[in-house]
Amino acid sequence: MMTSTISPLALPKGTRKQCELCQKPARLQCLQCRVTFYCDPDHQAADWVGIHQEVCPRLAWMRRPAPPLVLQADRDAHHAQARLRMEELLGVCREVARGKLGEGRHQEALPALQLALACGLELFGPGAIPLVPLYLMLGRAYMGLGRLGRARVYLSDAEWSMLQNPGCERVLLHQLHRTLGCLHTSTGDLESALFHLATDVYHATEEFGLESTVPCGGYFLMAEVFRRQEKKQVARSLYSQVATTWHSHLTKLCEPYLSSGSSPLQPPFDHTQLVESDRMLRSMLALEGEEEEEEKEKEEEKEEPSSERDNQGVLLNHSLAMLWFLAGDAQQVLELGRGALQGAGSIQSLLRLAGSQDPEPMQTQEPSGALGPQDLVP
Numbered sequence: 001m002m003t004s005t006i007s008p009l010a011l012p013k014g015t016r017k018q019c020e021l022c023q024k025p026a027r028l029q030c031l032q033c034r035v036t037f038y039c040d041p042d043h044q045a046a047d048w049v050g051i052h053q054e055v056c057p058r059l060a061w062m063r064r065p066a067p068p069l070v071l072q073a074d075r076d077a078h079h080a081q082a083r084l085r086m087e088e089l090l091g092v093c094r095e096v097a098r099g100k101l102g103e104g105r106h107q108e109a110l111p112a113l114q115l116a117l118a119c120g121l122e123l124f125g126p127g128a129i130p131l132v133p134l135y136l137m138l139g140r141a142y143m144g145l146g147r148l149g150r151a152r153v154y155l156s157d158a159e160w161s162m163l164q165n166p167g168c169e170r171v172l173l174h175q176l177h178r179t180l181g182c183l184h185t186s187t188g189d190l191e192s193a194l195f196h197l198a199t200d201v202y203h204a205t206e207e208f209g210l211e212s213t214v215p216c217g218g219y220f221l222m223a224e225v226f227r228r229q230e231k232k233q234v235a236r237s238l239y240s241q242v243a244t245t246w247h248s249h250l251t252k253l254c255e256p257y258l259s260s261g262s263s264p265l266q267p268p269f270d271h272t273q274l275v276e277s278d279r280m281l282r283s284m285l286a287l288e289g290e291e292e293e294e295e296k297e298k299e300e301e302k303e304e305p306s307s308e309r310d311n312q313g314v315l316l317n318h319s320l321a322m323l324w325f326l327a328g329d330a331q332q333v334l335e336l337g338r339g340a341l342q343g344a345g346s347i348q349s350l351l352r353l354a355g356s357q358d359p360e361p362m363q364t365q366e367p368s369g370a371l372g373p374q375d376l377v378p
Contacts, residue, residue, distance in 0.1 A: 050111030
């Protein structure tokens with residue numbers, strides 16, 4: 001994180017150094033790569049935490065002037081190598097940003113996303129389809145920070161890029177409509193939010209199938225909107241759909257281990273998917289607990305048998321226990337499994353396997369804060 005101060009007067013005539021984050025005139029220079037500049041120490045520290053510590057050596061090679069090459073073949077080889085390194089840099093920035101967004105660290109994700117977008121524009125040009133996922137992630141980050149106007153700008157860029165390239169993949173269509181649904185939810189336009197989320201579910205189901213967990217994020221967000229509209233029965237039905245689908249999916253993943261008495265050597269998902277799935281299931285479990293408390297206070301006004309609500313809580317606890325069993329965290333399995341013991345018989349097999357393991361929990365960052373709509377976008 002060491003920097004040196006630069007003087008504008010010492011720069012060659014016509015040269016102007018800009019801050020990596022805000023493009024204001026820079027007065028600090030990274031001492032490691034010597035090709036990255038900042039306007040103040042705060043922006044330098046934010047960029048270091050966000051992405052620069054991961055890509056500093058790559059930037060040193062890419063941003064220095066190309067050596068004088070006489071032969072065209074040498075110039076072509078240098079250009080191809082530079083393009084390959086930029087593609088690698090784009091991939092690193094995208095993965096770092098995805099991980100930070102999944103953990104709800106929206107401010108930290110911005111430097112990685114801004115650098116990724118700069119690389120994408122240089123590689124593909126404006127309006128290209130590969131830029132759409134970057135625009136969507138930038139929209140999520142700014143929604144998480146409450147800067148909805150800025151989020152709307154990037155989502156408009158994503159829509160325009162897709163309009164210029166008809167015949168886009170359904171994966172991008174589902175991601176675009178889910179992000180737009182989140183934006184309209186944040187602005188309070190609930191009818192538009194439901195339209196986009198329903199379109200998201202349609203494209204996700206067409207692409208991944210009815211039994212996939214991918215559409216569950218759209219169902220969950222629709223349930224949140226219906227709950228805000230005081231349509232509790234509809235919301236409860238959607239929550240039930242999400243819980244049932246996730247329980248069925250995780251049960252199938254756990255079956256081979258339960259039948260063989262072994263434990264997974266490697267999770268069938270990455271850390272970001274684990275955090276996002278855990279947050280969604282825990283959010284529904286918390287809502288179940290809140291509604292159960294409300295119904296206990298108004299027993300005479302119950303709308304459904306309490307046993308049905310108990311079963312829903314057991315289902316969610318069981319799903320969370322299976323999720324962390326696949327992640328290799330025996331301690332989490334034991335804690336969550338005890339909450340589901342009364343209604344799920346197969347949880348006992350999970351607990352026996354978890355109890356036989358060395359309960360050293362996997363090093364993961366616990367999600368902080370409430371689950372926001374932007375956190376459910378893939």
